[in-house]
Amino acid sequence: MAITYELLKECPHTHARAGILHTPHGDIETPIFMPVGTKATVKAVLPESLKEMNAQIILANTYHLHLRPGEDIVKKAGGLHKFMNWDGPILTDSGGFQVFSLGKINTITDDGVEFRSHIDGSRRFISPEKSIQIQNDLGADIIMAFDECVPYGADREYTERSLKVTVDWAKRCHAYHKQTQTQALFGIIQGGMFPDLRSQAVEQTCAIDFPGYSIGGLSVGEPKEIMYELLDHTAPLMPRNKPRYLMGVGSFDALMQGVSSGIDMFDCVMQTRMGRNGTALVRSGRINLKNACYKEDFTPIESDCDCYVCRNYTKAYLRHLVISQEILAATLISIHNLHATLRFIREIRNAILMDNFLDFKLNFEKLWYNK
């Protein structure tokens, strides 16, 4: 098996747990946050910086790399790790999210999805088998089943039908992929906003023997309370001896809630997108560095943060870079945001290991919600 999960500790009061994910490119301490590098680059951030902030695994995207440069090029380069100069673990998303995010230019059939390339408008067909083939060529450590991420607001009938398709696709992905020493295929649990469909999804998806499972289709526009309820309903139903991955979620409060529900892995674009848009994440929320109040603020984003940015730059300088539209602003704020998130999840992990998770959580919530 390419991936094995080692459970180290479970919180006696919540579903939180700490463990280690062994991969061909190294061990990952879970719970973990995974920076997103859609097009084989974590936008604006050097791999060296990712190493310094102790990023343990990063993401890339099947759909985007298939369109450009093409998986054949990546394969020729010697695989994704070599191509992008990242020797740690990599996870590729299957393109399932693009079925959702590019929904206006897609047509879904039972067999797969016809995409209109957002780059040149050409027709591209991705089936479960095609997605796996692309991901095999890309060569990430963890690859994902091809699914449909159901849009928020989808009714029961649509969600039910979509779930059937996603489960069917999961079986096809599983059949097509040879679980090798170097690549593990994860299944994805859908089911929209319906708890009983989520239960069904867990049952049907986990009946297929994947080395890990993820929850997809959350944080697609629903109120947070609904997401948290579904999360707390779904995650504990998933196999205890395998990693659980919540896709696309990464705000501090959501990480806390996710871990509490028993999630081990998270990814999110928010850290780098906000970094590019001038917003810095801090423990109690976020600050918009464009705001005039930082004009003469010669202190770091967070005084107790040990990231490269907080050690060397002030808010006044970062504000100046953002306002001047200097490219370094994107780099520096992204670095801080990723670092802050990784630090946060590391502290969560330590708290679990020290039998202190519940207190840690309560303290965090006091800070986060009482503003």
Add this chain to the structure above:
RNA sequence: GGAGGGAUGCCCGAGUGGCUAAAGGGGGCGGACUGUAAAUCCGUUGACGGAGUCUACGAUGGUUCGAAUCCAUCUCCCUCCA
């Protein structure tokens, strides 16, 4: 000395009788961002608490029911010819 062109809100700039508190940029201020079609998108930007009133298009005076827009004079700026 002569001939012509121009002065618009924080800046640039459109507008040449009523639909103009005045297009469009920029700048300022604020907001959003969650498996990335995003270095993106949205709002706001004369004053007074509103549908309302007032103050505004270099200055002053005039024509008109009505003027940023027409006329006169003045002030300043630019171009060309001497």
